[in-house]
Each structure stands twice: as C-alpha cells, then as structure tokens.
Amino acid sequence: MSNTVILAAGEKINPLVPHTAELIVGAIAFTLLFLVLRSRVVPMFEKAFAARTEAIQGGMERAEKAQLEAQRALVQYNEQLSKAREEAQTLREEARAQGSAIVEELRAKAQEEAARITAAAHASIEAERQQAVTSLRNEVGTLAVELASKIVGEALEDQARQSRIVDRFLDDLENSKSK
Amino acid sequence: MRSSVFLSAEGEGFVPPSSNDFELPPIFGDNPFTTKPIFLVFLSVILVSVFFILSSRKAAIVPSKFQFAGESIYAFVRNDLARDVIGHEFMRFVPYLFTLFTFILTNNIFGIVPFLQFPTMSRVSFPYVLAITVYLVFHYVGIRKQGAWKYFKEIMFMPGVPKAAYILITPLELLTFLLVRPLTLSLRLFANMFAGHLLLLVFILGGEHLLQGVIGLKLISPFAFFIGIVLTFFEFMVQCLQAYIFTLLAALYIAGALADEH
Numbered sequence: 001m002s003n004t005v006i007l008a009a010g011e012k013i014n015p016l017v018p019h020t021a022e023l024i025v026g027a028i029a030f031t032l033l034f035l036v037l038r039s040r041v042v043p044m045f046e047k048a049f050a051a052r053t054e055a056i057q058g059g060m061e062r063a064e065k066a067q068l069e070a071q072r073a074l075v076q077y078n079e080q081l082s083k084a085r086e087e088a089q090t091l092r093e094e095a096r097a098q099g100s101a102i103v104e105e106l107r108a109k110a111q112e113e114a115a116r117i118t119a120a121a122h123a124s125i126e127a128e129r130q131q132a133v134t135s136l137r138n139e140v141g142t143l144a145v146e147l148a149s150k151i152v153g154e155a156l157e158d159q160a161r162q163s164r165i166v167d168r169f170l171d172d173l174e175n176s177k178s179k
Numbered sequence: 180m181r182s183s184v185f186l187s188a189e190g191e192g193f194v195p196p197s198s199n200d201f202e203l204p205p206i207f208g209d210n211p212f213t214t215k216p217i218f219l220v221f222l223s224v225i226l227v228s229v230f231f232i233l234s235s236r237k238a239a240i241v242p243s244k245f246q247f248a249g250e251s252i253y254a255f256v257r258n259d260l261a262r263d264v265i266g267h268e269f270m271r272f273v274p275y276l277f278t279l280f281t282f283i284l285t286n287n288i289f290g291i292v293p294f295l296q297f298p299t300m301s302r303v304s305f306p307y308v309l310a311i312t313v314y315l316v317f318h319y320v321g322i323r324k325q326g327a328w329k330y331f332k333e334i335m336f337m338p339g340v341p342k343a344a345y346i347l348i349t350p351l352e353l354l355t356f357l358l359v360r361p362l363t364l365s366l367r368l369f370a371n372m373f374a375g376h377l378l379l380l381v382f383i384l385g386g387e388h389l390l391q392g393v394i395g396l397k398l399i400s401p402f403a404f405f406i407g408i409v410l411t412f413f414e415f416m417v418q419c420l421q422a423y424i425f426t427l428l429a430a431l432y433i434a435g436a437l438a439d440e441h
C-alpha cells in the first residue's frame with residue numbers, strides 16, 4: 001500500500017482532474033440522498049410546519065370568533081335594554097292617557113248627573129206649578145162662580161152693601177180656607 | 180495511514196504534504212470504487228438520511244429536541260436560502276437545495292471528524308458533480324420558464340445595454356453562464372476544502388515530524404499541534420461557510436433563471 005503512495009510521490013498528480021469512479025459515485029450518492037430527502041423528509045417537515053401554522057391560525061380564529069360572539073351579545077343586550085326602556089315609556093304614556101281618559105269620563109258623568117238632577121228639579125217645579133195653577137184655577141172658578149151668584153142674588157145698591165158683601169165674601173173665603 | 184507514508188519517507192527528511200496526499204489508494208485491491216472518499220460519500224448519505232428521517236418521522240406540532248434540531252436545519256435552508264432568494268416559487272427547489280446543503284456540509288465536516296478526517300469535497304470530482312447538477316437545474320428552469328430562445332437571448336443580449344457594448348458583454352455573459360459559474364462554484368468548494376486540509380496536514384504532520392527530531396525541535400512541536408487545533412476550529416467555520424455559499428449561489432442562479440430580466 002505504502003508502495004503505491006511512494007510511487008505516486010514521485011510524480012505530481014493534478015488535483016483538478018476528476019476520477020471517473022468518484023464522478024459516478026458522487027452522482028449516485030447525491031441522487032440517492034436527494035430522493036430520500038425529497039420523499040421522506042421534506043414532506044414530513046412541511047407537514048409539521050403546516051400543522052403548526054394551522055394550530056396558531058386556528059387559535060387566533062377561535063379567539064376572533066369568541067370576540068365576535070361577545071360583541072354580538074353586547075349589541076343584543078343593549079338592544080334589549082333600549083327596547084325595555086321604550087316599552088316602559090309607552091306603558092307610562094298609556095297609563096297617563098288612560099288616567100286622563102278616566103278623569104274625563106268621570107267629569108262627563110258628573111256633568112250629566114248634574115244636568116239630570118237639574119232637569120228633574122225643573123220638572124218637579126213645573127209639575128208643582130202646574131198643580132198650583134190647576135188648583136188655583138179651580139178655586140178661582142168656584143170663587144168667581146160663588147161671588148157671581150152672590151152678586152147676582154143680592155142687589156148691590158150702595159157702597160155699604162157692596163163693602164159688606166165683599167167683607168162677607170172675604171170672611172166666607174176665610175172661613176172656607178180655615179175649614 | 181498517512182504517518183506510515185511519512186515513516187517510509189523519513190529517510191529523506193520532511194516531505195511536505197502535497198496534492199498526492201489526497202490520492203488515497205483503494206482499500207480492496209485495485210477496485211477504484213473502494214477508496215476512502217467514496218466510502219465517506221456513502222457514509223454521508225446514510226448519516227444524513229437517517230438523521231433527517233428519524234427527526235422528521237413524528238412531525239409533531241410541538242417538536243422534541245431531536246426534531247427541533249433537524250427542523251432548524253431544514254427551516255434554515257427552506258426559509259433563509261430558498262424562500263428569501265427565490266421568492267414565491269421556492270417550494271419546488273427546497274428538496275434540491277436541502278440535499279445540496281446537507282450533503283456538502285456533512286462531507287465537509289468529515290474533514291475534522293476524528294478517525295474520518297478527510298473532507299470529501301477536497302476530491303474535485305464531487306464538487307464537479309454538484310456543480311453540474313446546479314448547471315443543469317438552473318438552465319433547465321430558465322428554459323422551462325422563458326423558452327429556450329428568449330432565455331438565451333436574454334443571456335447574450337442583456338436588455339437596456341447600448342448596442343455597441345454587446346461586442347464586449349455578449350461573450351462575457353455567455354462565458355459566465357456556460358462556463359464560469361459552474362467552474363467557480365465547484366472550484367471554490369474544492370479549493371477551500373483542499374487548502375484547509377492541506378493546512379491541517381502541514382501543521383499536524385509537521386508537528387509529528389518535529390517530535391522525531393532533536394530535542395530543540397521536540398520543544399517546538401507542541402506549538403505546531405496547537406496551531407493545528409486552532410486551525411481545526413477555523414476549518415469547521417470554513418466548512419459550514421462553504422456549504423452555505425454553495426447552496427446560496429445555487430439558489431441565486433435559480434432565482435436569476437426564474438426572473439424575467441436579470
């Protein structure tokens with residue numbers, strides 16, 4: 001072995017001249033390694049990278065979704081709150097309107113009652129007056145008739161007689177009244 | 180083995196390491212497929228495959244330390260080299276660039292791994308093979324993307340250049356694309372590994388030789404070893420850097436071929 005080396009030491013070998021065997025082996029070895037790395041290693045690492053990116057992105061997406069949901073809930077709550085306020089407002093207004101309506105109704109009723117009472121009073125007064133007129137007319141009639149018969153029955157010659165008659169009439173009237 | 184070379188050559192004093200030290204004889208008879216570099220290349224394929232298959236097997240969302248180690252290297256090539264350089268079409272080239280980077284890195288680092296201690300890429304054949312693949316890939320990509328005519332027209336007649344300048348630029352551009360790029364790519368890697376290994380040989384074999392000399396030389400020997408160790412760390416940096424540069428340039432060439440105008 002050392003023999004060859006010593007032999008070789010005599011002449012200088014140009015290091016830039018390639019060896020056929022090494023060229024072949026280099027090409028085969030490189031191709032082999034390339035095929036192995038391409039088929040077995042690169043896809044696996046890429047898978048890991050993709051999974052990692054996915055995991056990070058998935059987490060971010062989840063967080064985003066949660067935030068969105070929270071926001072939506074907030075909006076919903078606010079909406080509900082304002083709706084409730086509105087409802088309270090309408091209720092209050094309704095109550096007020098109803099109250100004033102009741103008052104109005106009561107007033108109308110009271111007025112009507114008053115009117116009715118007044119009308120009844122008017123009617124009874126009218127009736128009484130009518131009754132009084134009727135009875136007065138009857139009495140006046142009888143009195144007139146009585147007076148006329150008395151006048152016709154006795155001759156009214158003088159003042160004295162006349163006054164006596166009137167006095168007597170009035171006395172009679174009085175008497176009849178007290179009867 | 181190298182020390183045995185030395186011992187046999189000792190009679191004539193110190194023989195400085197030369198390019199001949201990279202010509203390792205076949206281990207089994209005369210079969211040229213059984214040299215150390217060839218075994219190392221296959222070893223690198225096995226090591227890289229096993230390491231990445233095991234670390235990527237689970238592909239868990241929360242990685243184990245082992246998976247994280249493999250993943251970091253993959254992510255470095257994928258994101259910092261492929262994606263940042265090539266752009267949106269980068270995913271097609273990730274397996275190729277990933278293989279390129281891990282293959283070169285492992286074979287470079289073999290240069291300082293105890294007992295292996297031989298950077299495979301200091302054998303020029305391997306950088307040649309890799310440069311040829313880069314060459315084929317980026318021209319293929321360019322032709323696929325822009326059509327052969329347009330692709331070569333843009334290489335030869337760069338748009339936005341005065342007509343007269345084509346006399347100078349066209350041959351230069353052609354030379355760059357067809358010859359200089361693959362050649363510099365492979366020679367840069369080869370020369371770095373070759374020179375680095377030679378440097379280590381000089382200091383470590385030199386230190387060993389000094390140890391066999393007279394007492395004064397024996398005392399100097401530790402310094403040689405110390406520098407050898409420092410250079411080993413330096414080599415580690417160079418080995419990583421060269422793997423990175425090779426892959427980066429491959430990505431740049433691909434990006435250039437994909438771009439509509441260079």
